[in-house]
Amino acid sequence: MxxxxxxxxxxxxxxxxxxxxxxxDLPWRRTRVPYRVLVSEIMLQQTQVERVVPKYRQFLRAYPTLRALAAADVGDVRRLWYPLGYNIRPVRLHAIARETLARYGGRLPDDGDALRALPGIGRYTAGAVLSFAFGRDAxxxxxxxxxxxxxxxxxxxxxxxxxxxxxxxxxxxxxxxxxxxxxxxxxxxxxxxxxxxxxxxxxxxxxxxxxxxxxxxxxxxxxxxxx
DNA sequence: AATACGGGGTG
DNA sequence: CACCCAGTATT
Incomplete structure (x- = not known):
């Protein structure tokens, strides 16, 4: 019905x-850069906005671009993530950066199935990236x-x-x-x-x-x- | 369908 | 102390 x-x-x-x-007025609403949107959405998984804001800024200072993240040591990325929790997230985000560089020339795909094939991206995050980064009505x-x-x-x-x-x-x-x-x-x-x-x-x-x-x-x- | 996975905040 | 939080992957 x-x-x-x-x-x-x-x-x-x-x-x-x-x-x-x-x-x-949230920091990730001031950009449409897919990488930045993705970072925010991964951080926001089961994590409250107020706790994400400072870590989001800190993370982007350390890894301003998808290429910078791909080039980073995954252990460093993990340490920077603390104490957000669900600590598999930074590992998967790092893997997304490397996979995107290898398979898509460093551009996140604007396709739901392709996004969901990346580690740590489920139905919610795919929809968020599509609508917030690519302006789709997902x-x-x-x-x-x-x-x-x-x-x-x-x-x-x-x-x-x-x-x-x-x-x-x-x-x-x-x-x-x-x-x-x-x-x-x-x-x-x-x-x-x-x-x-x-x-x-x-x-x-x-x-x-x-x-x-x-x-x-x-x-x-x-x-x-x-x- | 149920569970593991963090850690911090609230009433 | 129980519940909640911009979920995902695995059983």
Whole structure:
């Protein structure tokens, strides 16, 4: 069951308006260089934005280009990564740099399957690179988008019954407005990270509450006894 | 479908 | 202490 066209366009429009007003100014939004976008996305895997920002700057100072990273010692790259965690990530990122140099002449491929064939790049990161570096209308589904779409389009009960992410991926892909993949995906993630948060979502001032399948539940709970 | 993989932050 | 965080790869 897919949402009506009017709900979809309302969702898209209101989210983009929200983003224009409340979107964060993050370092990786100031570049479209694929290598830099990739570095940010690998760092952001299961790692909060505030912890990534300083390490992102430090990493790019040390390895400003994909070629510089490819030429580096992988042990040095690993040490620079600490304490971000998931320490296989820098090893795979380093491998991506070398493989990209060897197979693609040093240019990251603007193709989902080719990106996903690289180590450490899954469906989310491929979508992020496609939309944020190459301006494609590809979808992303991370923990933020999963929560936002789950709440708005499925609601608390139906979300629990979802098996796997295939429905959410299909929904995410159907929502991306033509030509607005970059802004829409950034907006969705910013909204999940700062507004439609896991704990204590800001429902009262939410621009999407009129189309949100979960808002009634929150309102009900608020009348009851939640802090 | 379930689990391993880091480390830091929050209520 | 339990849960959360711009996921991916392997069982």
């Amino acid at each position: 897919s949402p009506s066209q009017s709900v979809v366009s309302t969702f898209q429009r209101r989210l983009l308006v929200w983003y224009a007003r409340h979107g964060r 979808a992303v589904l991370d923990t933020n988008v999963r929560r936002v779409l789950g709440r708005v389009f499925f609601g608390p009960r139906r979300l629990r019954r979802l098996r796997g992410d295939s429905r959410l991926w299909a929904l995410a892909e159907s929502l991306v407005p033509r030509g607005r993949g970059y802004d829409f995906n950034q907006a969705l993630m910013d909204f999940g990270a700062t507004w439609c948060t896991a704990r204590r979502p800001r429902c009262a001032p939410c621009p999407l509450r009129r189309v949100c399948a979960t808002f009634p539940a929150h309102a009900r709970r608020r009348r009851g006894a939640e802090s």
